Amino acid sequence: MTAFKSEFLHTLNERGFIHQCSDPEGLDKLFCNETVTAYIGYDCTAPSVHVGNLVSMMILHWMQKTGHRPIALMGGGTTMVGDPSGRDESRLLLTPEKIQSNKDSIREIFSKLLTFGDGPTDAVQEDNANWLLDLNYVEFLRDIGSKFSVNQMLARDAVRLRLEREQALSFLEFNYMILxxxxxxxxxxxxxxxxxxxxxxxxxxxxxxxxxxxRMNGVETYGVTVPLITKSDGSKMGKSVDGAVWLRADMYSPYDYWQFWRNVSDADVGRFLRLYTTMPMDEVRRLEALEGNELNEAKKILATEATALIHSRADAEQAAETARKTFEEGLGATANLPTIEIAKSDLEAGMGILSAFVTAGLAKSNGDARRSIKGGALKINDATVSDDSTSLGLEDVNQDGVIKLSMGKKKHVLLKLA
Incomplete structure (x- = not known):
């Protein structure tokens, strides 16, 4: 392990954030001698960033916490092109209106981890649309494009891998690295x-x-990358069985977010405590050394700390308490579970079991729900479903005025009459 002298790089190294660094000694010296400004870019392809983006967001958080200035760059301009990096196919092109809507939505999330303002270490939010959208094409080709070697561009992994796989790479995407x-x-x-x-x-x-x-500014600058974060089973970080783990509460509830972290494998606990919480390293080392049932307590701490960081301490503690009551006390303790409203007429007419679980987001399709029933994974009011042809009716509404749908032991949704 490299022995960094600067607090920022020491923190990143100790917690497992550093994968590549263009000049470790030079960058360490820079952080020791001045207040450094650094940036990470985020394209606006969705209304929210997700857990896969969180590791880079945490770097900006640690940068500010150690006395430096982070820039969160919104890709209002580059989103119109589409980054080919790490992709096998072209991104769908979004309208300027959709990009603006996504950008406004994403900005809110960063305030959870960064303090913005005008001070020397206050975070900055920029948007590359401010300079990219006004570029004159011919001037840009002459002044910027002339400084790029096509040979080197073709050798970059983002381009090379697409070409080796004989997958389409548009000229638009090829320009992304220049932008x-x-x-x-x-x-x-x-x-x-x-x-x-x-x-x-x-x-x-x-x-x-x-x-x-x-070449353009006559200055020496630096680069750092974080490793691709995967779970111990090899699956991509930021994905759950239901899709992306979004950081917006209206796209992925704090309760579900807490459950995502609670359900990580034993092998991931220590690494995720380092990357996704701000807990002191002595405490992280203590928790990751636990075994057996005690390690489950470490997972609950991971879930609560990670949820508090992105949502709020109150949301995290409520999710933890809801989980405890749901699993320890059963059907009666459901007040804080995710709730979906349905029309009374739907139950009067009889709501198919399969469509109910799809509506609740516990199954992706009727076929998915049917397979889960065959595996004994679906329950209604804590009773296992065995017949996929039955329907829900008003008689299934329990004493709390809801119908509790469950997928396995840890995923629950309430259906409530609108």
Missing amino acids: QAYDYTVLNKKYNCKLQMGGSDQWGNIVSGIDLCR
């Missing part, structure tokens, strides 16, 4: 930004930005 490199030069001039960070799939783009800053 990202140009972002770095603009932020370097405007904010004296000397470090770009991002996921390991961004290494080629970051190196291109370092080179362009040297």
Whole structure:
């Protein structure tokens, strides 16, 4: 393990954030000698970022916490192009209106981890649409494009892998690394930004930005990437059985978010405590050393701390208490479970079991629900469902005025009459 002298890089290294660094010694010296400004870019392809983005967001958090200035760059301009990195196919192109809507939605999430303002270490939110959308194409080709080697661009992983697999790569996407490199030069001039960070799939783009800053601005800049975070089973971080684990409460409830962290495998507990909480390392080491049933307590602490960071301490504690009551006390303790309203007429007419579980988000399709029933995984009011042809009616509404649907032991949704 590299022995960094600066608090920021020492923290990143100790907690497992660093995958690649363009010049470890030079960057460490920079962080020891001045207040450093660094950025990470986020394209606006959805109304929320998800757990897969969280590891890079945590780096910005630690940067500010150790006395430096982070920039969260919104990709209002680059989202119109689409990043080919880590993808086998082109992204769908979004309208400017949809990109703006996504951007406004995403901005709210960053305030959970960063303090924005005008001070020397206050975080900055920028948008590359401010400079990319006004570029003159011919001037850009002459002034910026002339500094790029097509040979080097073809060798970058994001491009090379697509070509090796004989998968389509549009000229629009091919330009992405030039635009990202140009972002770095603009932020370097405007904010004296000397470090770009991002996921390991961004290494080629970051190196291109370092080179362009040297050529255009005559300055030495740096790059750091974080490792691709996967679970111990090899699955991609940020995904659950139901899809992406979003960081917006209206897209993925705090209760479900808590459950996502509670259900991680034993092998992931220590690593995720390092990456996704701000708990002191001594406590992290104590918790990851636990075994057996005691390790389940560490998982609950991970779930509560991770949820408090993105939602709130109250949301986290409520989710933990709801989970405890649901599993320990059964049917009667359901007040804080996710709830979906349904029309009384739906129950009067008879609501099919399969469609009920799809409506509740506990199954992706009728076929998925049918398979779960065959496996004995679905329950209604804590009673296992065995017949996929039955229907829910008003008689299934329990004493709390709801119908409790369950998938396995840990996923529950209430159907409530509107």
